Amino acid sequence: MIQSHYMIANAPRRQPLYVQIKQFLLRRIAEGEWLEHDALPSEWDLADEMSVSQGTVRKALSELVADGLLYRQQGKGTFVAPVLSDWGNALLQSPGVFDEVPDRLSCEFLAISRMNASDDMAVALQLRRHAPMFRVRQLWRGQGRPVALDEVYLPAERFDGMEARWFRSGVGVYATLQQRFGVRVVESREQYRAVMLPREDANLLGLSGAALEEPVLSMLRLTFSSVGERVEWRQRYCLSRDLALLQKGC
């Protein structure tokens, strides 16, 4: 099933076996062969199936675990991880308190529309200038009060057939991309700034009067899929009067 690195003479450029296995499993996961929390075959079964040793399968699985696509439970098996939430590993906490468990956030879908990519957007997503995009807007609430506003931009041609009703359930954009297009989000780059909000956005976040003078945290996110495709450009505004956005770094 899998081509060995060592049986091929003078091959121009071969990936290591475990990388081939990783990509093979990635494809099977993306195609929905196993759903969230489903168990994969055991390391030994996969090894037999692909005619490689258990150690090689294990190395491939370990990388997928590190990428957040799988998780393991000793004595039980290896399972497909649930999709990343729209907040990834970030969460909202009280400023200065690092071990606080945050409130659950609810997601309210606002609208979807079509527009053209800005220049920065097109460059970052590796699209042509003014490429057609979907714009999804959603509002996040903690304990009922607005805490963040998202403007999510997705390449319209890549995600052709997108429908507003897919977002009404409030599960978030990443869950929808997984369900409808088999795209798994795994990585992102984020830029942070402090800005004053444009009037119309401020209204959506429930700001008025003196609160309009309040600065908000601006997050700009470029998102990659499990196969390295650039899939999303997201502008998020977070109210940061009472909340701070936590990121774990290294």
Next chain:
Amino acid sequence: MIQSHYMIANAPRRQPLYVQIKQFLLRRIAEGEWLEHDALPSEWDLADEMSVSQGTVRKALSELVADGLLYRQQGKGTFVAPVLSDWGNALLQSPGVFDEVPDRLSCEFLAISRMNASDDMAVALQLRRHAPMFRVRQLWRGQGRPVALDEVYLPAERFDGMEARWFRSGVGVYATLQQRFGVRVVESREQYRAVMLPREDANLLGLSGAALEEPVLSMLRLTFSSVGERVEWRQRYCLSRDLALLQKGC
């Protein structure tokens, strides 16, 4: 040299061999046995020295590489990585442009003073209330213009004997901790907010007049050493009119 997991019967709780090796190497690195960019002994030499197999050494080394303490070059060897800069993996870019190579920042030492830990600080650093602290202030410049201001808080008892002149060279706090105390910084948690600057800090960042009304990005960082000790609480203010702070996430 290293105790095997498997030769000990009824041991209450043994770490895997590779974890013991990792900690053993960690200690030798911290003690300065090898300096930055020095080569470690080869995997086979380390394996012989510790009477384990090459694969086991390799696993330990791989984790240290993942932690950022070592780096490898195929065909050459395994080397001690340079200490983390005070910016870690973060960097400043133009807003909306993700593949820009940033300017080098210069670090200007401002002052060191003694004070007592705030409540939040003491909790986060696992110190007693009002524990004595050092406060180091430094200013970062890009192309000569101020871009960020740091207030670094370090436990005074842990870092007894700290001297102002250690910081004058502008190499940063993490390089100084490594050089003077053998402490290697490896991990952090960061909270981001948007705030208006207090007047005095604003002056240090070169803000005046209308610019005082400008919001700045506030980063609050809790830092861990390579042995899991909590070593630093840092408040950083970044001007974010022309620059955004980039973080790679997952």
Next chain:
DNA sequence: AAGTGGTCTAGACCACCAT
């Protein structure tokens, strides 16, 4: 050619989980 990291195998045993 010699030395180093990088990959792979076959086989062994341990620790945990379900039954």
Next chain:
DNA sequence: TGGTGGTCTAGACCACTTG
């Protein structure tokens, strides 16, 4: 008791770097 992940070994060979 049997299946699963987790660790470890000894030996082999590949790919890259240096002399």
